[in-house]
Amino acid sequence: MGGLDLTHFVVLAAILFALGLFCVVTRRNALGILMGIELILNSANVNYVAFARYAQTGYDGQIFAIFVIMLAAAEAAIGLAIVLGIYRSFETIDVEATDRLRG
Amino acid sequence: MSVTTVAFYVIAVITAGSALGVALGNNIVYSAFALMGTLLGVAATFVLLGSDFLGVIQLLVYVGGILVLTLFAVMLTHRIADVHVSNRAVGRPLGAVLAGAVFVYLVRVALRAHWVVRAPAAPGPTIYGVGDAFLTQYLLPFEVASVVLLAALIGAVVVSRKEVRA
Numbered sequence: 001m002g003g004l005d006l007t008h009f010v011v012l013a014a015i016l017f018a019l020g021l022f023c024v025v026t027r028r029n030a031l032g033i034l035m036g037i038e039l040i041l042n043s044a045n046v047n048y049v050a051f052a053r054y055a056q057t058g059y060d061g062q063i064f065a066i067f068v069i070m071l072a073a074a075e076a077a078i079g080l081a082i083v084l085g086i087y088r089s090f091e092t093i094d095v096e097a098t099d100r101l102r103g
Numbered sequence: 104m105s106v107t108t109v110a111f112y113v114i115a116v117i118t119a120g121s122a123l124g125v126a127l128g129n130n131i132v133y134s135a136f137a138l139m140g141t142l143l144g145v146a147a148t149f150v151l152l153g154s155d156f157l158g159v160i161q162l163l164v165y166v167g168g169i170l171v172l173t174l175f176a177v178m179l180t181h182r183i184a185d186v187h188v189s190n191r192a193v194g195r196p197l198g199a200v201l202a203g204a205v206f207v208y209l210v211r212v213a214l215r216a217h218w219v220v221r222a223p224a225a226p227g228p229t230i231y232g233v234g235d236a237f238l239t240q241y242l243l244p245f246e247v248a249s250v251v252l253l254a255a256l257i258g259a260v261v262v263s264r265k266e267v268r269a
Contacts, residue, residue: 006218016141018203018205019125026126028193039122062157076169078259080176084179
């Protein structure tokens with residue numbers, strides 16, 4: 001494999017996680033926050049698959065990654081529906097402007 | 104350096120660079136397209152790790168499904184007037200400190216920990232093994248997942264429909 005090992009992939013996942021976290025805590029656009037969550041989920045998936053390849057036999061890591069992708073799809077559908085609902089009632093999706101619970 | 108290593112670094116630069124675009128872009132549309140680069144890079148990483156089926160799933164579900172859905176939401180909630188800074192960000196220094204601290208900690212763990220590694224198996228088709236595991240060991244989670252997806256589908260329709268009071 002020419003010096004390519006588990007650490008390379010774990011560090012790549014750490015980069016993705018840190019950028020996703022940065023995205024989630026600094027963005028004020030609800031869609032930007034959802035994109036940050038996608039980055040974090042992808043970093044977890046990279047870790048799952050890397051450990052599945054380098055640290056164990058079998059397909060457990062890949063199965064978990066498939067479940068994560070499935071839940072990300074469900075989360076995206078519900079999250080974007082909620083964002084559209086917020087936009088309908090507030091005319092904006094800036095999360096600092098949408099602080100009213102009363103409809 | 105072998106071809107695999109070079110491929111990894113190219114893929115990693117594309118993935119991390121696009122993720123930087125997602126995190127720092129001022130325009131939500133640019134962020135969405137940068138997210139496409141990241142998702143494609145992650146799919147390529149999966150293929151590099153010998154998980155061909157997972158790479159295809161990543162392409163189909165993430166790039167073909169979630170990203171298109173996100174772009175639809177961007178188009179529907181995006182006013183042309185605020186095209187310049189449509190992806191506002193606040194508290195960037197503090198966020199950078201937090202993300203940087205988490206990143207340093209994670210890299211420290213990745214470099215210091217004594218991972219129990221074994222020689223990676225020769226890459227081959229994984230579809231058979233994944234399908235077998237889904238229909239034997241992971242049958243119950245598989246069925247629960249289908250119920251979750253059905254609930255999410257109905258929930259999304261209920262949340263986003265127009266309310267008609269009879």
